[in-house]
Amino acid sequence: MSTREQLSDFLASIERRAYKHAMFAVRDEAAALDIVQEAMMKLAERYGDKSAEEFPMLFHRILQNAIMDHFRRQKVRTSWFSLFSSFTPQHADEEFDPLDVLEDETSPSNHLQPDADLQQNQILEAIETALLRLPIRQREAFLLRYWDGLDTAETASAMGCSEGSVKTHCSRATHALAETLKQKGIDLSWESN
Amino acid sequence: MGIKLNLDDIKRVLDRSTGDLDTATADRLLAARRTALQHQQTKSPSFALAWLSEHGIIGHAHAHPQKMLNWGLAMLLALMLIGGVSYCQSTSERDHTEIDIAILTDDLPVHMYVD
Numbered sequence: 001m002s003t004r005e006q007l008s009d010f011l012a013s014i015e016r017r018a019y020k021h022a023m024f025a026v027r028d029e030a031a032a033l034d035i036v037q038e039a040m041m042k043l044a045e046r047y048g049d050k051s052a053e054e055f056p057m058l059f060h061r062i063l064q065n066a067i068m069d070h071f072r073r074q075k076v077r078t079s080w081f082s083l084f085s086s087f088t089p090q091h092a093d094e095e096f097d098p099l100d101v102l103e104d105e106t107s108p109s110n111h112l113q114p115d116a117d118l119q120q121n122q123i124l125e126a127i128e129t130a131l132l133r134l135p136i137r138q139r140e141a142f143l144l145r146y147w148d149g150l151d152t153a154e155t156a157s158a159m160g161c162s163e164g165s166v167k168t169h170c171s172r173a174t175h176a177l178a179e180t181l182k183q184k185g186i187d188l189s190w191e192s193n
Numbered sequence: 194m195g196i197k198l199n200l201d202d203i204k205r206v207l208d209r210s211t212g213d214l215d216t217a218t219a220d221r222l223l224a225a226r227r228t229a230l231q232h233q234q235t236k237s238p239s240f241a242l243a244w245l246s247e248h249g250i251i252g253h254a255h256a257h258p259q260k261m262l263n264w265g266l267a268m269l270l271a272l273m274l275i276g277g278v279s280y281c282q283s284t285s286e287r288d289h290t291e292i293d294i295a296i297l298t299d300d301l302p303v304h305m306y307v308d
Binding site: 001004007008011012015016017019020029033036037040041043044045046047048049119120123124127128143146147174177181185186187188189190 | 195196197199200203204206207209210211212214218219221222225226228230232233234235
């Protein structure tokens, strides 16, 4: 059973990344803040008695659900389903998800301003733009695996899909990112430091 | 640009970007965290312990030593009573068993035949 301090430390460590996650998804600062607040509240209210080791997976699951709830409220999924009806399924496996192929075409994030380290900011902008272009599920999988450091099983639990789907999403995401970044003169490799 | 990055580099860049949030956003996140902590769920180990704690029977020994003593004596008396009843029951059962064996082996003592 976790203490208040453990929960506080966890929330403090995750809140900014959670906000970025939400911003990538919903592109609206107010909505992103509401989503993060909702996720924090649900974690504390429903799972505040769990051990601290369970918080990352639980929180990300709650956050992803809150993001999806946002879209439902916005009635975006209704338009996605109508678009989906014109698609011919390209994948025979049962894990096919229309969110996997629909590309996010909204305008890139513009909340970052260049500072003294121009190149670093240019790189950041390129990475964020490339991430924003990813389909939602691919971006979710990529950020959970490679930014939040969740393993495949934890990512699958957070996303509510199978581990195979996570690997597929991550593979497609990294290839798509590499392709987009290459156009900006950035070579992306899969090797760790 | 001619820049080479790997996945760890992307992680570092994204981590760095979280430090660029404006003050208003950071303040709202802090407020959200504090609000959530106020609603943290905490469960008692068991319902019985929660009841005992709520009624000041446990967890407040230093404030109500006499009450603790009274409850301790009551529990001791209850245990003695339960122990006594169990002993009587077991003795009675043993007697019956012995008699049953004696009947089956046709080895009942003489006084059993006396009214």
